[in-house]
Amino acid sequence: MSLKDTFFLDSEKAALVVIDVQDKLCQAMDEKMLGKLTKNVGILLESVAELKIPVLFTEQYVKGLGATLAELLEKAAEAPRLEKMTFSCCGIPQFMETLKASGRTQIIITGMETHVCVLQTVIELREAGFTVHLVKDAVMSRDKRNWKVAVEAMTLAGAIPTCTESVLFQLLKVAGTDAFKKLSKLVR
Template sequence: MSIKDTFFLEQDKALLVVIDVQEKLCAAMDEKVLSRLSKNITILLESAAELQIPVLVTEQYVKGLGSTLPALKEKTAHASRCEKMTFSCCGCSEFIESIKATGRNQIIITGMETHVCVLQTVIELLDAGFVVHLVRDAVMSRSKQNWQTALDAMAQAGAVPTCTESVVFQLLKVAGTEEFKKLSKLVR
């Protein structure tokens, strides 16, 4: 595998995952950070829809933590969904089956909490041979220290640290297209 195969996202190889951005969990988060997270995940969801990139949404213990935030739920109406009890999304057989069904090997990770469900999922995806792009400005934890510790651990494990704008422009590749005109407005 070349360095570009690891660090450059491709439309036909990428899959977007939104991990556990649920109502009751969000209530415990810093409002400013949550607002930025929601905005960035929305940008990624709109980009995925425009570029025909599959989306997979997970929800942890819905009975206790509620559903995905309504604003994001609207944007994920056609996404595959996985309700889970395990912290790692990979503990849910539907999750792995959904990824394999797409035939894609580049997994773009967003969601919460960075040091629990996101961390465990990323480690297991890497261990299974997937290329994982961790969108640093689209993951969060209640504590900044927990967030940073998990980011460091995932980068050491081999996840590619990235940000929302980098993901969008890597997937677009060139300026001047209709997709570029539409999606570049989202990150201004």
């Protein structure tokens, strides 16, 4: 695999996963950081909708942690929502079946908590042969130290560290298109 195939996202190969951005879990997060996370996940959801890239939401123990934030769900109303009890999303067969059936090999990861569900999912996705792009400004933990350690571990495991704007412009590839004109406004 070439460097470009590893480090550059391709709209024909990519899928977006939003891990456990749920009502009650969000209440435990730093408000300012949560605002940045939801803004960035929202930008990514709008971008992939425009580019026809599949989205998958996961929700950890909905009875206790609530549903995914409504403001995010409304940006991808048709996207599957998978409830889980395992920390890794890969622990529920439907998650892996959905990804494999999509034919997508590049997985864009967002969500929480970075050092628990995100970390375990990324490691298992890498083990399963997926290229993982970890959107550092769209994942969070209650404690910044936990976030930092987890990001480092995922990078060592082969996840590509990235940010919301990099994802957006890699998926767009060129300026001047209708999609570029519409989506570039999201990051101004």
